[in-house]
Amino acid sequence: MYDASSYDVLVVGAGPSGAATGYWLAQRGHRVLIVEKAHFPRDKTCGDGLTPRAVRQLNDMGLAERLAPHLRYDGLRAIGHGFTLEMPWPDHPDFPSYGYVVRRRDLDAMVAEQAVKAGATLWTGAVATEPLLEGGIVRGAAVHHKGDSPGSAGRDEAVRARFVVVADGANSRFGRALGCARRRDFPLGMAIRGYYTSPYHDEPWIESHLDIRDREGNHLPGYGWIFPVGDGTINVGCGLLSTFKGWKDINTSQLMDAFSATAPARWGISPETSTGAPTGGRLPTGGSVVPHVGPTWLVVGDAAGSVNPFNGEGISVAYETGRLAADVVHQALEADDGLALATYEQRLEATYGLYFKVARTFVRAIGNPAVMRELVRAGMQSRPLMEWVLRIMANLLRPDELGPAEAAYKLVAAIVAAAPVA
Numbered sequence: 313m314y315d316a317s318s319y320d321v322l323v324v325g326a327g328p329s330g331a332a333t334g335y336w337l338a339q340r341g342h343r344v345l346i347v348e349k350a351h352f353p354r355d356k357t358c359g360d361g362l363t364p365r366a367v368r369q370l371n372d373m374g375l376a377e378r379l380a381p382h383l384r385y386d387g388l389r390a391i392g393h394g395f396t397l398e399m400p401w402p403d404h405p406d407f408p409s410y411g412y413v414v415r416r417r418d419l420d421a422m423v424a425e426q427a428v429k430a431g432a433t434l435w436t437g438a439v440a441t442e443p444l445l446e447g448g449i450v451r452g453a454a455v456h457h458k459g460d461s462p463g464s465a466g467r468d469e470a471v472r473a474r475f476v477v478v479a480d481g482a483n484s485r486f487g488r489a490l491g492c493a494r495r496r497d498f499p500l501g502m503a504i505r506g507y508y509t510s511p512y513h514d515e516p517w518i519e520s521h522l523d524i525r526d527r528e529g530n531h532l533p534g535y536g537w538i539f540p541v542g543d544g545t546i547n548v549g550c551g552l553l554s555t556f557k558g559w560k561d562i563n564t565s566q567l568m569d570a571f572s573a574t575a576p577a578r579w580g581i582s583p584e585t586s587t588g589a590p591t592g593g594r595l596p597t598g599g600s601v602v603p604h605v606g607p608t609w610l611v612v613g614d615a616a617g618s619v620n621p622f623n624g625e626g627i628s629v630a631y632e633t634g635r636l637a638a639d640v641v642h643q644a645l646e647a648d649d650g651l652a653l654a655t656y657e658q659r660l661e662a663t664y665g666l667y668f669k670v671a672r673t674f675v676r677a678i679g680n681p682a683v684m685r686e687l688v689r690a691g692m693q694s695r696p697l698m699e700w701v702l703r704i705m706a707n708l709l710r711p712d713e714l715g716p717a718e719a720a721y722k723l724v725a726a727i728v729a730a731a732p733v734a
């Protein structure tokens with residue numbers, strides 16, 4: 313029942329992590345197939361915020377010009393406890409000092425197209441339904457062509473590949489079929505967002521509200537955001553972490569209603585300006601999905617639980633882990649030796665290990681609402697402290713600055729010590 317075809321690498325999913333993996337492997341001349349179950353342009357529930365780290369990756373993939381027409385912003389406006397701070401992105405030798413807001417509909421199509429230009433083959437409307445096993449080793453996937461585009465018919469085929477990169481997002485069914493699972497002791501994020509028309513759709517700041525509350529007025533460890541999209545709309549949402557008691561009882565739709573109702577009136581956020589019902593999703597953080605690597609496969613992006621626990625940023629890490637995976641797979645193909653894949657775990661650890669550890673400690677500490685409240689209250693009254701926190705949270709500390717681990721541990725320790733324990 314299957315047609316056979318064969319590639320060096322099969323990538324499952326063409327979101328940020330899969331498209332970046334495909335791009336970097338195709339650049340090096342490998343035969344890469346990316347299978348994507350949707351058709352581009354397709355939407356993805358997201359805040360659409362690109363930090364300097366994400367912009368760096370997009371620039372490296374040759375997309376600077378394609379980004380230019382989109383909403384470029386200078387930094388973060390943080391609001392909390394009656395204070396407002398506008399903080400430009402810092403100067404950094406490795407990253408630009410600006411970000412973009414780009415709807416995922418446009419962004420993901422752009423990067424997937426770039427992977428194809430680099431030489432990758434992309435099948436859309438194609439679902440990887442299960443791993444293809446040969447002698448217990450993963451050698452590709454069974455792919456179902458949905459037949460949902462004009463002139464195409466549904467059919468199944470077996471795709472053989474030397475290596476498989478799993479980039480199928482936060483739910484990662486394919487990853488679970490390989491035995492990957494999320495560590496329950498790691499923080500999980502939950503977020504929801506919607507679009508509204510707004511007269512301030514093209515402001516050069518993204519806005520973050522640091523004292524979100526539930527309907528009873530209790531502080532919650534998370535933040536609300538308002539990101540100008542530049543196309544007449546703003547992206548409004550809120551995100552929360554699973555590190556506080558009772559997180560399972562939070563209804564994110566109600567939280568979104570509460571946030572929309574209390575957000576600054578000037579944005580014009582109301583049921584009348586909404587362009588559609590808000591949608592939500594989960595954010596597996598801090599490298600929480602394990603294992604990251606098997607004898608012939610690797611896991612990247614949300615499928616590997618790569619979201620930054622500090623701020624819920626997942627796009628930059630998806631591009632970066634895709635690029636790391638491509639590097640490692642390239643070495644394995646060049647050496648004709650799958651053992652090279654084992655270095656992926658070490659490279660992840662070297663790049664994110666300590667940072668994620670600090671982030672997990674930090675978000676556990678702010679799981680105590682009193683700690684979160686005191687942190688925000690103290691931070692909002694000190695620009696230097698908040699600018700430093702911004703650099704830590706967006707993983708933008710310069711090498712010449714205090715080591716991020718040491719700095720953040722000190723910060724967390726000071727706040728935990730200072731906060732009245734609830």
Ligand SMILES: Cc1cc2nc3c(=O)[nH]c(=O)nc-3n(C[C@H](O)[C@H](O)[C@H](O)COP(=O)(O)OP(=O)(O)OC[C@H]3O[C@@H](n4cnc5c(N)ncnc54)[C@H](O)[C@@H]3O)c2cc1C
Pocket residue numbers: 324325326327328329330347348349350356357358359360361362363438439440441479480481482485486503504505549591592593594595612613614615619624625626627628630
């Ligand atoms: C509400 C919300 C707001 C967020 N806001 C931000 C933000 O502002 N900035 C930021 O940096 N991050 C944000 N994130 C996180 C960000 O969206 C993710 O980290 C990012 O999309 C991860 O990219 P990915 O490629 O790993 O996965 P995805 O973007 O989920 O891509 C996975 C792709 O795989 C495809 N796929 C799945 N299964 C299969 C299969 N079996 N066969 C073929 N294809 C398959 C899917 O269709 C999809 O295209 C937000 C997340 C949420 C939920």
